[in-house]
Amino acid sequence: MSADAVNTGSRTTRLLGSAVLVGVLALILLGFFGAPEDDEQADAVRMIFVHVPSAFLTYAALATTALGSVMWLWKRSRWWDVVAHSSAEIGVIFCGLTLFTGSVWGRPTWNTYWDWGDVRLVTTLILFLMLVGYLALRSAGGDENAVATRAAVVGLLAAANVPIINRSVEWWANRTLHQKSSLTDGNLEDLTLFTLVVGIVVWALFFVWAMIHRFRIGWLEHQLQAVDLETALAQRRAEATAESTGEANQ
Amino acid sequence: MTGELTPRAPRPLRSRKAPWVALVIALAVVVAVAALIVNLVEGSLYFYNADEAVEERSDIGDRRFTLQGSPIGCSIVEGFSDDAPVVAFSLSFGGSSVDVVHHGDPADLFQADVPVVLDGVWVEQPPVVEGFSGIANDGWHFSSDRMRVKHDNDYINDDEYDERLALSDAGADSTEVVCEA
Numbered sequence: 201m202s203a204d205a206v207n208t209g210s211r212t213t214r215l216l217g218s219a220v221l222v223g224v225l226a227l228i229l230l231g232f233f234g235a236p237e238d239d240e241q242a243d244a245v246r247m248i249f250v251h252v253p254s255a256f257l258t259y260a261a262l263a264t265t266a267l268g269s270v271m272w273l274w275k276r277s278r279w280w281d282v283v284a285h286s287s288a289e290i291g292v293i294f295c296g297l298t299l300f301t302g303s304v305w306g307r308p309t310w311n312t313y314w315d316w317g318d319v320r321l322v323t324t325l326i327l328f329l330m331l332v333g334y335l336a337l338r339s340a341g342g343d344e345n346a347v348a349t350r351a352a353v354v355g356l357l358a359a360a361n362v363p364i365i366n367r368s369v370e371w372w373a374n375r376t377l378h379q380k381s382s383l384t385d386g387n388l389e390d391l392t393l394f395t396l397v398v399g400i401v402v403w404a405l406f407f408v409w410a411m412i413h414r415f416r417i418g419w420l421e422h423q424l425q426a427v428d429l430e431t432a433l434a435q436r437r438a439e440a441t442a443e444s445t446g447e448a449n450q
Numbered sequence: 451m452t453g454e455l456t457p458r459a460p461r462p463l464r465s466r467k468a469p470w471v472a473l474v475i476a477l478a479v480v481v482a483v484a485a486l487i488v489n490l491v492e493g494s495l496y497f498y499n500a501d502e503a504v505e506e507r508s509d510i511g512d513r514r515f516t517l518q519g520s521p522i523g524c525s526i527v528e529g530f531s532d533d534a535p536v537v538a539f540s541l542s543f544g545g546s547s548v549d550v551v552h553h554g555d556p557a558d559l560f561q562a563d564v565p566v567v568l569d570g571v572w573v574e575q576p577p578v579v580e581g582f583s584g585i586a587n588d589g590w591h592f593s594s595d596r597m598r599v600k601h602d603n604d605y606i607n608d609d610e611y612d613e614r615l616a617l618s619d620a621g622a623d624s625t626e627v628v629c630e631a
Contacts, residue, residue, distance in 0.1 A: 236607035240559055245605050310598045311557030315567075317496040317516060322489040326482050333478050340471045350472070354479055361486060374518075375496045377567055379603040386603035 208416035216409040223402030230395040247305035249395050252382055253403035254297040258327070259362050260407060261291030265334075266359035269352035278422055281348045284355055285338055286414035290407060292331040299328060310377060319368040320378040323361060330358040344425070497567055501544030507572055507590070514571050517550075517592055518600065519543035523562030527582040538577055540585035541566065549584035549591040551577045559599040570594035 231249040238245035268284025271277050302321070303313045315321060334354045338347060369380045382388065388396070498506065500519035519541030526539040537556045540547050543565075550568065560566065570593045577584055577591040584591065 238605045239608055240561075240564070240601060241605070248605065308558055309601055311559070312596075312598050315598060319489060319496070323486060326486045326489070330479065330482050333475055333482065336478075337472070337475045340475060342472070350476075357479065357483065364486075364490065372496070374499060377496075377598055377600055379601060382603045382605070386605065388605045389607050392605050392607075 208413045208420070210412075213409055213412050216405055216412070220402060220406045220409055223398070223405060227395070227399050227402050230391075230398060235392045235395045236389055241309050244305060244308045245392070247301055248382060248392070249399040251298060251301040251305055252396060253399040254294050254301060255324075256400050257403045257407050258291055258294040258298055259366065260404070261287045261294055262327070262359045262362050264411075265291060265355045269355040269359075272348055272352045276345075278348075279419075281352070282415055282418035282422060283411075284352065286411055286418050288331055288334050288338075288351075288355060288358075289414055290410050292328065292335060294403075294407075295324065295328045295331055299324060315377050318377045319372050320365060320376060323365045323368060327358055327361045327365060330354065330361065334358060499543040500541055500548045501546035503548060503572075503592070504546045504586075510572060512571055514569065517541075517548065517568045517570065517594070518565060519548060520563050520565045521560070522547070522585060525582070525585055526562065527579055528556070529579050529581065531579065536579060538579035538582035538584075542585075547586040549577050549582075549586045549588075550594055551579055551591055552594040552597055554595060554597070557597045557599045559601060560597065564602075565600040567598040567600055568592065568594035569596035 227249060231246050235246065235249070237243050264287035265284045268280045268282075268287060271280035272284060302324075306315075307313050334351055337351050337354055340347070369376055369378050373380070380386070383393075383396070497516035497518040498510070500517065503510065503515070503517050520543060521539045521541050526537065528535070528537045530536065531551075531553070534553060535555050537552045537560070538550065539552075540549050542548075550570075552568065552570075557566070573591050573593045574589065575591070576587070576589055
């Protein structure tokens with residue numbers, strides 16, 4: 201395998217990576233110095249610029265995993281299986297970040313890091329655990345196709361949780377501690393809204409950048425396994441040929 | 451191709467793990483789904499709104515439960531009970547009001563008209579906090595020891611906020627129940 205074949209970077213990823221770095225810098229400047237503080241929450245409101253984009257990208261990652269899982273189950277496409285796996289790995293990071301930033305934001309505003317009675321909090325935690333389970337299943341080993349099929353089922357179950365999480369603040373409107381959607385139902389200052397949109401764009405660019413790299417790693421692993429199999433077959437054939445040649449010479 | 455091609459015993463898969471690993475993971479997924487369902491069902495009873503808590507007071511009895519409502523600005527009194535800080539106030543929701551004695555410091559964002567979620571029990575006696583008379587004044591109060599603030603999704607920086615807050619604290623707010631002079 202050539203050196204180029206094992207390098208997951210490309211001109212596109214380098215451009216994307218640069219855009220993410222510039223975007224993060226812009227987000228820090230806007231988030232800390234541009235956007236105004238909130239009347240009630242004061243500076244704690246700035247957590248929204250990380251928390252909401254992380255939640256959005258968790259949904260996007262799960263949607264991608266669900267699509268890849270469906271395509272694997274339907275077409276038995278290894279390409280889509282690698283897409284599903286890659287997206288789930290990135291999704292678990294975003295989901296963990298959503299839980300962490302939500303918890304940190306909750307302490308000064310709700311007066312608690314966590315509340316077991318809140319539907320959105322607990323369903324998000326369950327999504328995180330399901331994603332961890334998905335990755336554990338992937339690493340458990342066994343027949344490659346069987347693992348992909350089992351993971352696809354778990355991936356689809358996890359993705360089914362996403363609409364429940366998203367709609368929970370509407371369905372349990374008077375029964376939840378978590379506020380309703382900030383983007384669709386909220387009342388935001390212009391610069392707060394702008395910074396929030398910047399955060400979502402930056403996180404989306406990071407998702408694409410990370411997906412490309414992780415997919416290429418996954419695809420190279422798949423190719424490496426195929427090469428291993430071809431090598432093993434060639435060795436077996438060579439052994440058989442050598443044995444038959446030896447018998448003929450005797 | 452010639453030579454020995456009789457089937458040989460397959461080599462073990464490189465990453466083959468014990469079958470119980472898959473079983474444990476499957477079980478964990480089932481538990482996660484079950485927890486999800488239980489949470490969704492119980493989420494519908496996460497807290498009683500003030501009107502429901504008053505209506506179902508006899509059914510609730512002395513059981514610990516969670517109460518939700520909006521503090522009424524003019525009723526808020528902070529004080530001490532046995533040298534421990536308490537905050538007494540009345541809250542309202544759905545046209546009913548409840549007198550509350552919260553044991554401990556109030557939450558940072560605790561203020562009039564911003565809903566609170568409280569854990570505690572019904573106590574069949576009027577609240578005894580100096581300077582607090584209570585708006586419900588029905589011989590009961592809710593004794594709370596855990597407070598969360600249920601803030602909304604408005605993120606506003608209003609120059610007139612301090613003035614509005616002062617008006618709210620003075621009782622000139624939009625609360626349905628008006629304090630007596």
